[in-house]
Amino acid sequence: MAKLKHPVGPEDHVQGPPDAPVTLVEYGDYQCPYCGAAYPVLKRVQEALGDRLRFVFRNFPITQMHPEALRAASVAEFAGAHGRYWEVHDYLYEHQTRLGPTLYERAVTSQGLSAEALDAALRVGTFEERIRNDFNDGVRSGVNGTPSFFINGERYDGGADFEEMVEVLRRVAS
Amino acid sequence: MEGILQAGTPAPDFRLNATPDQTLALSELRGRPVILAFYPADWSPVCGDQMALYNEVLPAFHQAGAHLLGISVDSVWCHAAFAQDRNLHFNLLADFEPKGEVARTYGVYDAVHGCSQRALFVLDKDGVIAWSYLSPVAVNPGADGILDALDKLSGA
Secondary structure: OOOOOOOOOOOOOOOOOOOOOOEEEEEEEOHHHHHHHHHHHHHHHHHHHHEEEEEEEEEEOOOOOOOOOHHHHHHHHHHHOOHHHHHHHHHHHHHHHHHHHHHHHHHHHHHHHHHHHHHHHHHHHHHHHHHHHHHHHHEEEEEEEOEEEOOEEEEOOOOOOHHHHHHHHHHHHO | OOOOOOOOOOOOOOOOEEEEOEEHHHHOOOOOOOEEEOOOOOHHHHHHHHHHHHHHHHHHHHOOOOOEEEEEOHHHHHHHHHHHHOOOOEEEEEOOOOOOHHHHHHEEOOOOEEEEOOOEEEOOOOOOEEEEEEEOOOOOOOHHHHHHHHHHOOOO
């Protein structure tokens, strides 16, 4: 059973209390349709578990197959650097079929962030090293595609459907 | 069938087509680690994900000085179309005629389904198998085992 090699730390994007009994880590790609399908499921899962769940998202862009994946991840990281990570993360998944410059600009300006600053960050690749680090850590933990999940550090190989995930998470939480 | 070749075994040499008009011999790659990724078929969902992953992990393989080869019984033209569709940046070798001969030599041929099993080999720079792994056919084995084996080769 594959284990999460890189523990959740201060540099991670986290939702939920730090002392939650269950931590769910997702390795995801903004352009991956399976991640897009998992997105609303995860929202429901978070709602169902409430304060018992800490959710972490890490980047795993398959850039050679998904040409927008790296830029979209950079947009989310840019927003994260300005304290708006989850708002933009959600926006990107909710508009996954329209990833591109227009959508990125709207994603950040709707949060009061500067489109010019985003352009500059994308041009010089400010966030690409962090994204690559996420990816490389994921590979070392046995991430083999997206989305991949770890529950309290253990690889979760079940389905990304609501009933199954909630059942497993509740069992781990109890 | 004697099973998958194990660590410590010299990797049997072979020469296969890498493109419709080019062949590649394993012995030409002496001097650097080689990763052999045997897989059942182009286009099938798990293989596609596995090759897409390796494509993405290529920089890490190259950093370790390693050369990656994908091998299946598909023909050169099938490989060419698959590689183009998936934007793959490494060679796919056609173990096509005699069908699956190289896979048989490495002990990873599935004679029932007429294709290679899903198996990984890391060879050292002298062409000796340093690590081998036979994956359940429906499971994408990821790249962590390969990277760990390459680390050991480099003494990391």
